[in-house]
Amino acid sequence: MGKKGYFATLFVLLLFVFFLFPIPTGEERYLVPERVIDLDNQSIFHHTADRDSGLYAFSLGDYFGYFSGNFRLSYSGIKNFGVAIGDLAFINYSKVPGILDIQNNNGEGRSIIETAGYPVIRDDRIVILSEDYISFYDLEGNLFWEKEILSFVTSLSITRGLVLIGYLDGSCELIADSGEVVLAYRPGGSRIEAIYSAAVSGDSQTVALIAGLDPQRFIILEKRKNEYKTVQHFELDAQYRRTVDMYFSSDNTEIFFENPEGVNVYNIFSQEFKTIGGSGRLENIYLDESSGFYSLLLNEGNRAVLKVLTPANRNLYEKEIPGEDFYFRKEGDNYYIGFDSKLMFLKMENG
């Protein structure tokens, strides 16, 4: 079968999966498949896309790369051991510690960092974490600061010019580009002290933590003048003994993190909690600022569930996706979903 035939078959299969059992939801929403890319059939290091509209990074199973807003694959590669990737650059690192090669989103070499640590890229910043040090670089490999660490790092959150680090000893630190420790905080108040999740909002005004066991607490700190103050804390019913992924909405008004029954949503202004969605590990979640709808992908092990929900947790759309590795990104009405080696581009349309 030729390449065109292969794509055609995949496309038909895709249509089959998404339209076999359409769910009537009242306020109908449809995800209309536009294109699919099978990464197994892509030549590696393939650069074709128009780059003007900006590129989106993906990491899916053994693959990583970039695609454009109109879903043209710009670059794809196979992970050596792991990949740290952001929209601007990536580091495809090997299992044996040594040199980290920072590459632009078109694969061109950008700079090199010699380190034994693990890289994490967010926007134009790189955090490198080793057993002993945490370091903060720009994409040119310029070191902003380096800090010796004593405790095991459980969580990291990076936003413009700030790194929030959660430690297993129950403390957290917020460190600026300059290396200044803006916040050093230990919530305490639990039989076992530990930070299980830490997130800083995109506008750096809010810090959210999940801390401790017996009880496990959700703690909110807000920036008041130049200091972060605790403004709310809640005891959580479920007690996680692992890192819990936590996200701020793009408008910084809501915080999302999983619980066994669904996704906790905390509104910073109303200080109200609600649970939406269903069980499964939260892969990613987006809040549509105009409609208030949530789009989320929950990973349930050998399948994932894509949901679109109203603010009142009413299902507008739900679809099971088979696979083990998943990826989810939403830009406006465009949905980019990955499962195993397939990347799909879908458009949300009203019914």
Added chain:
Amino acid sequence: MKKILAVLLFSLSPSLFAFQWPIAGGFLTASFGENSRESFLKGIHISGPGSIVSPFLSGELIYYGNVEDQQAPVLGNVKVLHHENGFRSIYGHLEPFSGEQKVYLEERDQLGLIGDSGRTDEKNLFFMVYDTKMNQYVNPQIILPPSGDSTPPRIESVTLKSLESLVFLNDRNSLRSGRVQVYARIVDSDGSVSRTIETVPYSITMFYLGNEINQIKFDTLKEENGKLVLRGGHPVTFKDLYNDESLFLGEIYLNRGIGYLEISASDISGNNSVRTFQLNID
């Protein structure tokens, strides 16, 4: 006072708690405090004939994560236990695990399997013990049962360094008077003929003219003013201790006449080596 309490705790620990090696028949491949890519190693690396990893002491699982579930998995697949005595034990580079995790574990329970997860190039267990009461890492070898090692550390070389000269010491040496820095290369092994693994000794003491000048002991690592400090003997930071492959033991002033420099090194089992150097000083 805190130091005395810590020493008391260490000395009483074996009788109060039934510590065991996390791998039956395990042996050390890297020791506490050694040079680990420009920093002190905060635990020990263990290999062994078996693959099962058990808790070194009964405890409560307070953290676990496979590589893909962590945001920065520097220790690979990892589990952490909290113990009644305030210790936390950390087990890294495990094989992947799945399913519901048992929360309370006894010494006989299986915690995991030895693996090579994370950025490591060999199968081993990275094992750390953290004392939450003293906020410091503890050398696990202090509290684990003796390994049966009967081979003393080897003092391979001692070097005197001044602004003008660098002298590798022999049994008898002619030197000029003045201030010198003393460096030594000292390695320890467990004496096994089937493997050649070199680690740092547990304790090093330097005497000059019969006086103790410095003692370095690899007991604990604690953060002080943003730096990790090795404690037990004279507190020392990584940069102050390690110089390439040598250890900086301190400074002495050489007065004219004959002086004796003595270096003593011990391993955790109490095996001891001593080298004495005669210094003829003009």
